[in-house]
Amino acid sequence: MNERFANGRQFLLREGRLLERRLFATCFEGASGQGVLDALRGYANDDGGFGYALEPDKRCPASLPLDVEGALAAMATAGAADPDLIRRACDYLVGVTTDGAVPLAFPVIEGYPRAEHFSEWTYEPGLNPTAGLAGLLYKLGVDHPWLPAAAAYCWKQIDTAELPTDAHALREILVFLEHTPERDRAAAAAADVRAALDRASWFRLDPADPEYGVSPLAIAPTADSPWRALFGEDVIQGHLDRLERDQQDDGGWPITWEPPGRAARLEWRGVVTLESLRTLVSYGRLDPAR
Template identity: 60%
Template structure:
């Protein structure tokens, strides 16, 4: 059964996925070099050092946006590309140009309004916040990056978190990336002790594997068994979500999405993204073979 999941999902990615997901799949599951991922990612890079062109498929804006920079960092980190790649420092330089004076950045910018986008990509995404600043900073710390903007952003994240955790599961997911990788471990662990009691209060948190609605699940927060946050969830909860994730594979081999992208191409692109994410999680937990 696990081989069938992998075989049909890989066929979906090959048939319907973007070049980026195809190259990343080859790196993760077929031991291909990460250079192919880097080359594919360059197509989304702008001359200003940022990333755009719908790298996050729900908006088709070609201009650089912080969310697309975050997806670029996630992709590089997943592929095992070192933080010394020049694309990383150049993207940090760009983030510094759009950050608030304290270092915080928003998810997107008003330039996005000139292009097709999903309805949830609206003006709320223009406010700097933990989503995405904490996620960006955490990814960069995980890759061993040093940069003046990262220093400012890290200080801002500490200040924001010590006032209280966010009330949204998306922002908490970004926060957990920060707390998992930020170098000041004592400070991070003091905050980490409070995460478990905070999770049930979060908007968009989906703790029940049977819940069909959109949400952030434990497998988003602990996508592999070595995650710092795996200990927050019982074995039964994790196994239930793994069962649900495997069962959600569609007859065409891919995974569906529970929101409305701006068009058919974006829908297929995001299905490719989600299919690869599902395979990574199922592979990490031993439900499908991995490279």
């Protein structure tokens, strides 16, 4: 096994959550995606949503749309879907939707430790996370009444409103555009989103920029991503060089923001380490077998 890959694996086995360990086993060791679904059930609530810090920056047990997005993303990564879990999660989304959109979180998080960036702005329904949720549901082949209404909201915002000025929201739009069945419409819209990225806050085009932000590899995390073509190949390779250099002596990758505690930091490092390994393997920078 490649030494750098093996070091990342050891970090996950030593420090990662059960969910990331299950995802690693599914992505790289031939394990069934059923283990990922089993791990996700531990984050599910009776209302159909997901909580319990599935997204580690808020330690709230209550269901939040952001945690539903995390659950869907894990299923998509594992290539495994539980129809009942998804149906109940979509039913939950129906109950918290306003005019087709959901927010990231709700004020209930204020009773629990959370990162400073979780504040009132996260309570406003918007493309982040509605577009990402809709895109993941399309990817998972879901048929539920919440999806057409959410997609209509997304298209209305993309077609008639000014695009967001935050790179996180633009990345969510690109998840939606990657998986919507309206392919010609998506291709046309992607060019506008790419132009908006250059003006967006938190976008980090320069691989030498040490600050937190959304990089091209966050938008095109795999070599076959349709959004790889939005960036010059020199930019992609520069960010891959940076990603390789960022691996720490303990085998994991660092994070560039302040989480609410030590447990959250380790959980996030597990998430980021798995993402980094998957990206480097996909782009041919790491070969697990050598």
